[in-house]
Amino acid sequence: MLTPIVPVPRVLVVEDEEQLARLVAAYLRRSRFDVRTARDGAEAIAVARQWHPDVVVLDVGLPGADGIEVCRTLRTFSDCYVVMLTARVEEVDKLVGLSAGADDYVTKPFSPRELVARVQTMLRRPRVRAAGTAGSPLTVGALALDPAGREVLVHGEPVQLTRTEFDVLLALASHPGLALSRRQIIDAVWGPGWVGDERLVDVHVGHLRRKLGDATASPRLILTVRGVGYRIGAGR
Structure with a gap:
């Protein structure tokens, strides 16, 4: 019997700081994710439309269209998980980012291992089911x-x-x-x-x-x- 092929989760890292993008991508690849990177909002949207990532790690402070605008656009065609990266610690930044449809956020500076763990946890998320109803309406x-x-x-x-x-x-x-x-x-x-x-x-x-x-x-x-x-x- 052939062993079924398990799809490798796809993660798109959108970060204009090249060194940080490479570091995050390297850690994700070590954890056996399929990773692509984008440096601005327009590139991120184009890649997401064509590649259909499972998770997007999205920096708030992008040049041009910022991460919040990119997240809102993503939500018009994708239900992928979105983790926002922000260097601004004010609560309002975090809340505005999430109001765009993000699922989670991580504040810079952060440990790449922590981010990878957060992505792994997100993809393993238990799907809630009503007790005793086996998913009944x-x-x-x-x-x-x-x-x-x-x-x-x-x-x-x-x-x-x-x-x-x-x-x-x-x-x-x-x-x-x-x-x-x-x-x-x-x-x-x-x-x-x-x-x-x-x-x-x-x-x-x-x-x-x-x-x-x-x-x-x-x-x-x-x-x-x-x-x-x-x-x-x-x-x-």
Whole structure:
């Protein structure tokens, strides 16, 4: 019997600092990733359209179109994972980067080994499944989720979510009435090996509320539980 060929994960590194790009690419190749590099936004978009990477490691401070703009463009045709690299430590930079559709961020300076570990963890991410339903469709008020088809409907209308947004929503919907801490959501979506700022969850919840039409001032679908985290509500 022939051994099935396992596809090698593809990682596109978008970084204008040539030395850093080579270093990151070398570490990724040692971990048996198929790696390509790009030095600016236009090249990154062109490569991504043609090559279809699984993960894009994307520097925020690119010449020309910055990483945030590149990420927004990527999200118009790809659901690849996106890890943003930023040299700016202000929280607003991180949040703006994630609002463009990024899945995670790493602040410079960073260890290339840490970045590789983050990419590996991302690609090994467990796909959340509703307890005891083996991926059966879920309905919460006007919200309907199909884990198998990875589709979301609100009042019968489809809603486009990134992979991470879908997984966060599914983690909550899989436990109706139960308040989940940020750490529990991270363990379910990013995996227990993930290390970083747990407020990453808050950013994705904010995106979900906006896309689902769940008013930030008085949400009814994704509820904040003070001192704990979030739980799914009855919707409307």
